[in-house]
Amino acid sequence: MPYTLVDAGVNLANHQFDGEHSDIISRAQSAGVEKMLLIGCDISSSEQSLALAKSFHLFSTAGIHPHDAKTATDSLEDQLTLLATQPQVVAIGECGLDYNRDFSPRNVQRSVLRRQLALAEKLNLPVYLHERDASDDMINILTEFNVRGVLHCFTGDESALKSYLALGLYIGITGWVCDERRGQALQALAPSIPLNRLLIETDAPFLIPRTVKPKPKSRRNEPALLTHVCQTLAGLYQIDAKSVAKQTTDNFYTVFGLEAR
Secondary structure, three states: OOOOEEEEEEOOOOHHHOOOHHHHHHHHHHOOEEEEEEOOOOHHHHHHHHHHHHHHOOEEEEOOOHHHHHHOOOOHHHHHHHHHOOOOEEEEEEEEEEOOOOOOOHHHHHHHHHHHHHHHHHHOOOEEEEEEOOHHHHHHHHOOOOOOEEEOOOOOOHHHHHHHHHOOOEEEEOHHHHOOOOOHHHHHHHHHOOHHHEEEOOOEOOOOOOOOOOOOOOOOOOHHHHHHHHHHHHHHHOOOHHHHHHHHHHHHHHHOOOOOO
């Protein structure tokens, strides 16, 4: 590869990758993906992501996804704080609001989000945020805290994008931008994201880029396919893919405070 990449969001603890972690990481490295951020969506997956990050010299997050907000207990802060003592854990999350599927009651989602934002502020850590069909509530809650971090897998509208940027957040773009059907609005909006606030991620095993030809038999996304996101964005920004790769790699190390590590 003529350039290297960082995948700013991988669900490596997902059951679809069971028993294949070494192969997944080997293919990613062959494709130029030098580092990954492994995402925690509940306490169990946060623990698994941390263990994988330790084994493969990667980074991870610790948090409760809005889908799983209903599983949060009174000991949530203690559990996440313990995980966050490990140097591999660089953010609190994946946390946020999801009004698209409503797998957890909305009032519970909001409460658990606030708890995690307060904890991130206390621990002086960035947040890794998820939002679907909930930008108004999300933005209002974020303004209650001193937050920094990334809005992962952004698929919102121009108003939401401007608000997230005004809050100082970085914007994560996935293979959604490679979809010629449902990704058209994002393709039009993506170039308005300042390059110095852009991250790229696969969200694997989900959101396989539709530019991957032929589709793998597994129909599953993986970090090695991050190049498709990079190349699509390069076309939208009308710059070369190497420039996108370098800037998003620099951004990753900046937002997660990894420059000195």
